[in-house]
Structures are given as C-alpha cells and as structure tokens.
Amino acid sequence: MNPRLTFLTAGRVLRQIRGDHRTVGLLLVVPCVLLGLLAWIFDGTPVFDRIGPALLGVFPFVVMFVVTSVATLRERTSGTLERLLAGPLGKADLMFGYALAFGLMAVVQALVATTFAVFVCGLDVAGPVWVLVVVAVLDAVLGTALGLLASAFAHTEFQAVQFMPAFILPQFLLCGLLVARDRLPDVLSAISDVLPLSYAVDAMSAVATSADALGDAATDMLVIAAWILAALVLGSLTLRRRTD
Amino acid sequence: MMNNAAAVVIQDLKVVRGGTVVLPGLSVTIPRGRVVGLLGPSGSGKSTLLRAIVGVQKVAGGSVEVLGEPAGSAGLRRRVGYVTQAPSVYADLSVHENAAYFGGLVGAGAQAVESAIAAVDLGSYADRRVEKLSGGQRSRVSLAAALVGDPEVLILDEPTVGLDPVLRRDLWELFHRLAERGTSLLVSSHVMDEATRCHRLLLMRDGTLLADTTPEDLLRSTGTTDADAAFLALIDAAGGSR
Numbered sequence: 001m002n003p004r005l006t007f008l009t010a011g012r013v014l015r016q017i018r019g020d021h022r023t024v025g026l027l028l029v030v031p032c033v034l035l036g037l038l039a040w041i042f043d044g045t046p047v048f049d050r051i052g053p054a055l056l057g058v059f060p061f062v063v064m065f066v067v068t069s070v071a072t073l074r075e076r077t078s079g080t081l082e083r084l085l086a087g088p089l090g091k092a093d094l095m096f097g098y099a100l101a102f103g104l105m106a107v108v109q110a111l112v113a114t115t116f117a118v119f120v121c122g123l124d125v126a127g128p129v130w131v132l133v134v135v136a137v138l139d140a141v142l143g144t145a146l147g148l149l150a151s152a153f154a155h156t157e158f159q160a161v162q163f164m165p166a167f168i169l170p171q172f173l174l175c176g177l178l179v180a181r182d183r184l185p186d187v188l189s190a191i192s193d194v195l196p197l198s199y200a201v202d203a204m205s206a207v208a209t210s211a212d213a214l215g216d217a218a219t220d221m222l223v224i225a226a227w228i229l230a231a232l233v234l235g236s237l238t239l240r241r242r243t244d
Numbered sequence: 245m246m247n248n249a250a251a252v253v254i255q256d257l258k259v260v261r262g263g264t265v266v267l268p269g270l271s272v273t274i275p276r277g278r279v280v281g282l283l284g285p286s287g288s289g290k291s292t293l294l295r296a297i298v299g300v301q302k303v304a305g306g307s308v309e310v311l312g313e314p315a316g317s318a319g320l321r322r323r324v325g326y327v328t329q330a331p332s333v334y335a336d337l338s339v340h341e342n343a344a345y346f347g348g349l350v351g352a353g354a355q356a357v358e359s360a361i362a363a364v365d366l367g368s369y370a371d372r373r374v375e376k377l378s379g380g381q382r383s384r385v386s387l388a389a390a391l392v393g394d395p396e397v398l399i400l401d402e403p404t405v406g407l408d409p410v411l412r413r414d415l416w417e418l419f420h421r422l423a424e425r426g427t428s429l430l431v432s433s434h435v436m437d438e439a440t441r442c443h444r445l446l447l448m449r450d451g452t453l454l455a456d457t458t459p460e461d462l463l464r465s466t467g468t469t470d471a472d473a474a475f476l477a478l479i480d481a482a483g484g485s486r
Contacts, residue, residue, distance in 0.1 A: 015341055016336045016337060078334075079330055086298050086316075088318075088321040088350060242300055242302045244261050
C-alpha cells in the first residue's frame with residue numbers, strides 16, 4: 001500500500017462528489033428529513049429518545065452503502081478500473097482511497113444529522129454527543145466498506161441496487177431495533193451476534209442510555225472497526241488485474 | 245541481443261475467452277522506438293492481444309515479455325501506457341483533473357499534465373468536464389491520461405476512431421514524434437488506410453497474423469496499390485474466406 005496513491009485517489013473521489021451538487025444535498029438532507037419525520041411521529045412519547053440514536057447510525061450506513069456500491073460499479077463499467085489496475089495503483093490503495101473519501105463525507109453527514117437530531121428534534125442522550133458523532137461516522141464507513149465488497153458481485157446497476165435490500169434489510173431486522181437481540185429465537189440471536197449492524201446499533205444505544213457511553217460502546221466500536229477492515233481487505237481481494 | 249532491441253516479445257500466446265479460442269498461438273516481436281500498426285477487422289483479436297501485452301488479459305499459454313519483463317509485472321506499470329477502445333476517464337471530472345489524477349499515479353508533475361493536454365490539442369478545454377465533450381474529444385482525454393506519464397511503451401486501441409481527418413493526421417504526427425524520442429507504439433486500427441502511416445504493420449485475422457511487414461513491402465508483395473486490396477489479396481493467398 002502506498003499512502004500517496006491512497007490520498008490521491010481519495011482526493012479524486014471527493015472531487016467527483018463535489019461536482020455532483022444534488023448527491024451532496026441528498027447525502028446531507030435525507031437523514032435529517034427522516035429523523036425529523038421520526039421525531040414528529042413519536043412526538044410526546046419517549047420512543048424517539050430510544051430509537052433515534054440507533055437510526056442516526058443506520059441512515060448513514062445505508063446511504064453510504066448504496067452510494068459506494070454504485071460508484072465502484074461505475075468504475076468497473078467505465079473501464080477506469082482496468083486502467084487503474086494496469087498502472088501502479090495497488091488494489092488496497094483504491095479500496096482505502098474510497099473508504100477515506102466517503103469517510104470524510106460521513107463526518108460531514110454525521111455532524112449535520114446529529115446536530116439536527118439534538119438541537120432541532122430535541123433528541124436527549126445520556127452520553128456525550130461527540131461519541132454519537134464518532135459512532136455515526138464509523139457506521140457510515142462500515143456502509144462504505146460493505147458497499148465496496150458488495151459491488152464486486154454486481155455486474156449491472158440493477159444488481160447493485162438490489163444488493164441494498166439483500167445485504168442491509170436482514171441486518172436491519174436482526175439488529176435489535178424491532179425485537180431486542182437477546183429475545184430473538186436462539187438461531188437468529190446467534191446470527192445477529194456476527195452481523196456488523198447489530199454492533200452499530202448497540203453502540204448507539206449505549207450512548208443513548210449510559211453516561212459512560214465511551215466505555216460501554218468501546219467493544220462495539222472495535223467490532224465495527226474490525227468489520228470495516230475485513231470488508232476492505234476482502235473487497236480488495238475481489239479485484240483482479242487480469243480478467244477474461 | 246534480439247530481445248534487448250525489442251519492446252515486446254510474444255511467444256506462442258494462447259487466449260481462450262468464454263470457451264472460444266481467440267488467439268490460438270501467436271508469436272510476434274515488436275521493435276523499440278517504432279510506430280507499429282495492428283490492423284484487422286473487428287473481432288480478429290486485436291484488443292485481446294493488446295490486453296495481453298498490457299497484462300490485464302487472462303492467458304491460457306505462451307509468454308509475453310515487455311521491455312524484458314513478464315507482461316503486467318509490477319516494474320512495468322509505470323513504463324507501459326494503455327488506452328482502451330472506449331475512453332476510460334472520469335466523465336464527472338474536468339480534462340485537467342483527469343490528466344492530473346492519472347499523472348499523479350505515475351509520478352508526473354504539473355508540467356507533464358499541461359503538455360499532455362496540449363499534445364492532444366485540448367488546451368482550451370482543460371477546465372471543462374469530460375461529460376460535456378464530444379466523443380472524439382473524450383478519446384483524446386483518454387489518450388492524454390496515458391501520455392502524461394511519458395511511458396516507454398504505448399499501447400493504443402483504436403485511438404483515431406471517430407476523429408476528423410485533420411485530427412487523425414495530427415495524432416499520427418504526434419505518434420511519430422513520440423517514436424523519434426524513443427517511445428515504442430503499438431496502435432490498433434480497423435481502418436486500413438492508416439496502415440501507410442506506420443513503420444511496421446501487423447495484419448491480423450481470426451486470431452492469427454497474416455503478415456508482419458512494412459507498408460511498402462505489403463503493397464509490393466501483393467501487387468496492390470492500397471491497404472484494403474492488399475489485405476484481401478493476403479486473405480485469398482491464405483486460402484479463401486476461412
């Protein structure tokens with residue numbers, strides 16, 4: 001891996017996003033609209049304070065997954081991927097370059113969404129708000145890493161878009177938002193123990209309910225980080241310099 | 245000795261794609277510092293051969309050496325430039341941003357970026373996004389992205405398709421200037437009249453080489469006056485349509 005090439009690639013990806021104002025707008029506005037809607041639905045009940053933080057982690061995860069898998073697919077179909085791999089750029093440079101660029105986007109998105117949730121929607125969390133932001137960024141980078149991995153298996157845009165429900169919805173059903181994970185049937189509970197979104201939601205819930213959020217969420221955050229690294233490494237293994 | 249003078253040495257290269265034999269066993273040597281034309285109808289295996297030289301094609305057998313190293317090896321990645329048939333640049337970036345990114349990857353400086361853009365005559369479009377350009381302009385951006393690293397070997401897959409005659413002439417002049425400076429170029433085309441602009445010619449059909457010659461020798465040996473007729477004469481000599 002070559003840090004200079006990784007940063008160069010991250011800069012290129014950011015330049016591409018910067019040129020697309022509508023995508024930037026959607027990245028920043030959609031999570032706020034959804035959080036606002038949720039706060040409005042549960043107005044006057046404690047529900048928003050309970051599930052709001054978890055969704056603050058889920059939204060960036062989903063959005064970044066979709067954006068990344070489409071972006072990488074475009075790289076494959078436009079022939080630029082073949083050109084890059086024929087040159088000196090390493091596979092890991094490409095993967096981490098993307099992760100870095102979308103990670104930076106995620107920082108902005110998490111700051112905007114968290115600010116909106118806390119100050120406009122009145123989200124009340126026990127732990128420090130900055131931990132909320134850190135976990136939201138981790139969740140977004142996790143979405144990016146899984147999106148990079150998933151895009152390796154998509155040959156068309158139709159397939160890439162369908163990977164969203166295929167990869168994400170099962171994790172959403174099992175992550176503890178609908179039914180607490182320890183009350184799931186044994187098999188499902190065991191499955192939920194290995195899925196990354198479970199830890200994203202656990203970490204957010206820790207921030208919502210515990211004053212020592214950092215200590216309670218530390219293990220969850222480590223698991224998320226491990227998943228990010230594993231997905232990026234697996235994703236770079238799926239890239240082939242030589243193709244048929 | 246022979247190999248030191250060659251840019252590319254291919255021995256018995258076999259490529260199978262999707263169960264179909266595309267190259268049944270091709271051997272050819274490409275000299276350094278020359279413009280070599282790879283001509284043949286579409287579907288004859290030109291792109292596959294070029295991809296094998298760049299090292300992005302899965303091969304079933306044989307060997308491909310570029311500048312004395314196996315094709316696609318890490319040491320070659322800065323020394324070999326490759327332009328695919330479809331322009332492979334970022335449509336949502338400007339001409340300059342594309343050249344700067346691809347140049348940055350191979351360690352080219354700002355000066356090299358400017359001169360690559362100038363070489364393909366896109367100086368006045370440098371800040372325009374590629375998606376706003378015409379098809380011919382896009383393929384020139386793709387060419388600039390390869391020129392920027394000043395590679396020793398330049399593999400160009402149909403770089404002049406869709407360009408007007410003036411631009412085609414300008415690009416061929418550029419190719420010759422590069423060759424004079426020592427760059428080895430392999431340029432594919434299915435337009436036979438481009439054959440006369442090359443130092444050497446490889447004529448390809450159904451995955452095999454019909455001829456490895458010079459434009460003058462091609463016309464003389466076939467007793468024809470243009471490349472199209474020469475190609476037909478070679479096919480007839482090789483035993484009819486198939």
